[in-house]
Amino acid sequence: MADENAPQHPAPPSAPTTSGTPGGSSSPSGAHSSGMSGGPGGPRPQGGGGRPGGPAKRGKRNFVRKKKVCRFCVDKVDYIDYKKAEILSPFIQDRGKILPRRMTGTCARHQRWLTVAIKRAQNIALLPFAAEL
Amino acid sequence: MEERQYDLIFICRPDTPEADVDKVIATLEHAAVEKGGKIEKTEKWGRKRMAYRVAKLREGFFVYLVVRSSHGEVVKELERRLKVAEPVIKYLTVRLDEELKRQEKLKRHRDRRAARRPRKTAPVPPQPSSPAPSGEQSAATS
Numbered sequence A: 001m002a003d004e005n006a007p008q009h010p011a012p013p014s015a016p017t018t019s020g021t022p023g024g025s026s027s028p029s030g031a032h033s034s035g036m037s038g039g040p041g042g043p044r045p046q047g048g049g050g051r052p053g054g055p056a057k058r059g060k061r062n063f064v065r066k067k068k069v070c071r072f073c074v075d076k077v078d079y080i081d082y083k084k085a086e087i088l089s090p091f092i093q094d095r096g097k098i099l100p101r102r103m104t105g106t107c108a109r110h111q112r113w114l115t116v117a118i119k120r121a122q123n124i125a126l127l128p129f130a131a132e133l
Numbered sequence B: 001m002e003e004r005q006y007d008l009i010f011i012c013r014p015d016t017p018e019a020d021v022d023k024v025i026a027t028l029e030h031a032a033v034e035k036g037g038k039i040e041k042t043e044k045w046g047r048k049r050m051a052y053r054v055a056k057l058r059e060g061f062f063v064y065l066v067v068r069s070s071h072g073e074v075v076k077e078l079e080r081r082l083k084v085a086e087p088v089i090k091y092l093t094v095r096l097d098e099e100l101k102r103q104e105k106l107k108r109h110r111d112r113r114a115a116r117r118p119r120k121t122a123p124v125p126p127q128p129s130s131p132a133p134s135g136e137q138s139a140a141t142s
Helices: A014-025 A027-037 A043-050 A085-091 A108-123 B018-034 B073-084 B097-116 B133-141
Strands: B004-012 B038-054 B057-069 B088-095
Touching (some): A085 A108, B004 B018, B004 B073, B004 B097, B018 B038, B018 B073, B057 B073, B057 B088, B073 B088
Antiparallel strands (some): B004 B088, B038 B057
8 A cells, every 4th residue: 555655645654665666557456545544535526426327325324225116117007906916015114104205105196096005905905995803 | 877887795694594685686686677777797705704704704705797777776776685684794885987987097098198109209208107119019009
């Protein structure tokens, strides 16, 4: 590390004598390690470059949230059948609550159809209103 | 009045012999015809576990019918018969023709768009359902 920093920064005097030339020859690696030595200065240019591309990466919280896609849109569903309880069951909680859109990623239109379908299925005992005991 | 389509599901006690279930279906069919309707489809789903207890039972014999009629008298009569039928513990009638109409319309719309899409450069899809490029191709070829 220290030897590659040598060309850009005044480093400890022992380093440049041993390997000043290899650091200078590989300039990209040198630039990278200089960022590491510079602490917060290093990640910042990278983050600035990534900002227009990926808005999910932002600030210190460096996690990428997976984009949720409406399952019904993917399958191009035009009608959600209330008779197929196995289709509806992933969208209810164990206790029988209908899951909100923000949890499942369902689009507004399909969520509207879905709630109707779930409520119909509940009425004919295909899905529970609430978990029993 | 134009014809309407209904789904009719009813649940019998699980211990009723199938002959009795058939009898119920037969009476319903008879009543529907009498009132000017028609039972298009009959499906016996058989014994299934119910999601909650109905009449202190956990299981039920599910029967699914598709009813067509042009006035509400038919459904009224069918529901009355189901109410008095001994083995029936639960029933549900759902009017479906409008939803099926909507489904058809959406499908037509989608097919039309899939058909003309290859010529145009893809604009922003007007529908919220953003079709995947692979699915589109398959839709266009089919």
